[in-house]
Amino acid sequence: MKTRAAFVRKAPGQFEVGEVDLGEPRQNELLIKMSAAGLCHSDDHIATGDIPAGVYPMIGGHEGAGVVAGVGPNTPGFSEGDKVVFSFLPSCGRCRWCAAGMQNLCDLGAGLLSGGRPDDPTSFRTTMDGAPVGQMCGLGTFAEHTVVSVDNAVKVDEDLDLSKAVLTGCGVGTGWGSAVNSAAVYPGDTVIVMGVGGIGINAVQGAAHAGAANVIAVDPVAFKREKAQELGATHAAETIEEGAEIARSLTNGQGADSAIVTVGVTKGEHVAGAFAAIRKAGTCVVTGLGNITDVGLPISIGELTLFQKRLQGSLFGASNPKKDILLMLSLYKAGKLKLDELITNTYTLDDINQGYKDMHDGKNIRGVIVF
Ligand SMILES: NC(=O)c1ccc[n+]([C@@H]2O[C@H](COP(=O)([O-])OP(=O)(O)OC[C@H]3O[C@@H](n4cnc5c(N)ncnc54)[C@H](O)[C@@H]3O)[C@@H](O)[C@H]2O)c1
Ligand SMILES: [Zn+2]
Numbered sequence: 001m002k003t004r005a006a007f008v009r010k011a012p013g014q015f016e017v018g019e020v021d022l023g024e025p026r027q028n029e030l031l032i033k034m035s036a037a038g039l040c041h042s043d044d045h046i047a048t049g050d051i052p053a054g055v056y057p058m059i060g061g062h063e064g065a066g067v068v069a070g071v072g073p074n075t076p077g078f079s080e081g082d083k084v085v086f087s088f089l090p091s092c093g094r095c096r097w098c099a100a101g102m103q104n105l106c107d108l109g110a111g112l113l114s115g116g117r118p119d120d121p122t123s124f125r126t127t128m129d130g131a132p133v134g135q136m137c138g139l140g141t142f143a144e145h146t147v148v149s150v151d152n153a154v155k156v157d158e159d160l161d162l163s164k165a166v167l168t169g170c171g172v173g174t175g176w177g178s179a180v181n182s183a184a185v186y187p188g189d190t191v192i193v194m195g196v197g198g199i200g201i202n203a204v205q206g207a208a209h210a211g212a213a214n215v216i217a218v219d220p221v222a223f224k225r226e227k228a229q230e231l232g233a234t235h236a237a238e239t240i241e242e243g244a245e246i247a248r249s250l251t252n253g254q255g256a257d258s259a260i261v262t263v264g265v266t267k268g269e270h271v272a273g274a275f276a277a278i279r280k281a282g283t284c285v286v287t288g289l290g291n292i293t294d295v296g297l298p299i300s301i302g303e304l305t306l307f308q309k310r311l312q313g314s315l316f317g318a319s320n321p322k323k324d325i326l327l328m329l330s331l332y333k334a335g336k337l338k339l340d341e342l343i344t345n346t347y348t349l350d351d352i353n354q355g356y357k358d359m360h361d362g363k364n365i366r367g368v369i370v371f
């Protein structure tokens with residue numbers, strides 16, 4: 001079938017909306033009529049080339065939700081009309097990592113930026129004039145229809161509004177899990193969240209949820225600091241140095257128990273600032289991404305060793321997507337996790353570049369395309 005999609009032809013480049021050919025779902029695949037797609041900063045990394053895609057053109061989008069419109073042959077568990085939220089990470093359920101309760105690290109993740117099928121990276125579901133068109137994370141959610149693997153699909157309750165639930169497929173799970181799982185925030189903690197976008201705002205919510213006494217939101221944009229304070233931050237600062245000073249003033253000079261880096265284009269100096277802000281045996285969580293070829297962190301080796309500091313990377317907030325997306329949604333239903341308040345603006349597919357401009361201009365906590 002034909003469908004309209006937003007893709008980048010080269011990096012650096014902009015999204016362009018056009019028609020692509022979409023193949024039939026194979027076994028263990030679903031045809032989805034998209035309801036909503038979130039504008040995560042990671043898709044912008046594909047457009048800028050900070051994270052190069054395996055193939056161009058590449059359809060963007062990995063935060064998505066929609067309704068099953070077709071089911072591949074011999075594919076149990078799904079029916080037409082089911083509502084699904086995508087996990088941006090596939091989980092096969094069979095590899096070492098899935099078996100050990102670390103679905104976010106599933107071996108299928110290796111093919112994620114190939115643009116092809118995660119379990120068969122040289123085979124493409126979308127084409128244009130016969131040539132392959134990639135799907136970001138094997139999903140390509142910036143499209144009216146898409147075909148995805150059941151490994152990425154989480155069936156959700158019928159009464160959920162997918163234009164809100166969509167956020168659990170990347171931003172919410174990543175941010176909330178960065179605080180709850182990766183920083184292991186404990187009641188009474190002092191936590192710094194550096195960068196309040198779609199990811200960081202959920203680290204703020206997660207830290208507050210886990211019982212942090214102090215949540216210090218750091219962002220150069222005043223609107224972001226205000227939003228963070230509406231959603232659980234107790235303090236806000238413009239710079240990490242100022243945030244670190246607040247943390248020390250609240251902890252008898254010791255520093256934050258944890259600092260979570262969720263800056264849009266994360267650089268070594270950002271990690272160093274957060275690392276310097278934590279106490280002895282504290283944890284610095286790095287969730288943000290930048291230029292994928294960057295190496296080196298200007299941190300003090302002495303502090304790492306002698307203060308026994310911990311540096312912890314975090315992919316999807318160390319969540320188990322098949323369990324945690326449903327957990328996030330049950331917290332939302334119980335009123336304990338905010339989703340509606342995170343969506344600053346909605347867009348049509350054709351307005352996608354405006355959506356990313358608004359993200360860069362600091363106007364959005366999260367922008368969402370509603371189909
Ligand atoms: N690890 C993962 O699993 C994962 C998943 C999704 C996204 N990400 C990455 O997380 C990052 C954040 O994504 P997002 O969608 O929230 O981006 P975003 O652009 O919505 O938010 C980033 C925020 O960082 C702020 N910022 C910029 N410079 C700063 C500084 N020096 N100090 C403090 N704040 C600063 C910006 O003002 C903005 O509010 C991106 O790099 C994205 O690629 C990682
Ligand atoms: Zn994302």
Ligand SMILES: [Zn+2]
Pocket residue numbers: 091092093094095096097098099105106107108
């Ligand atoms: Zn697996």
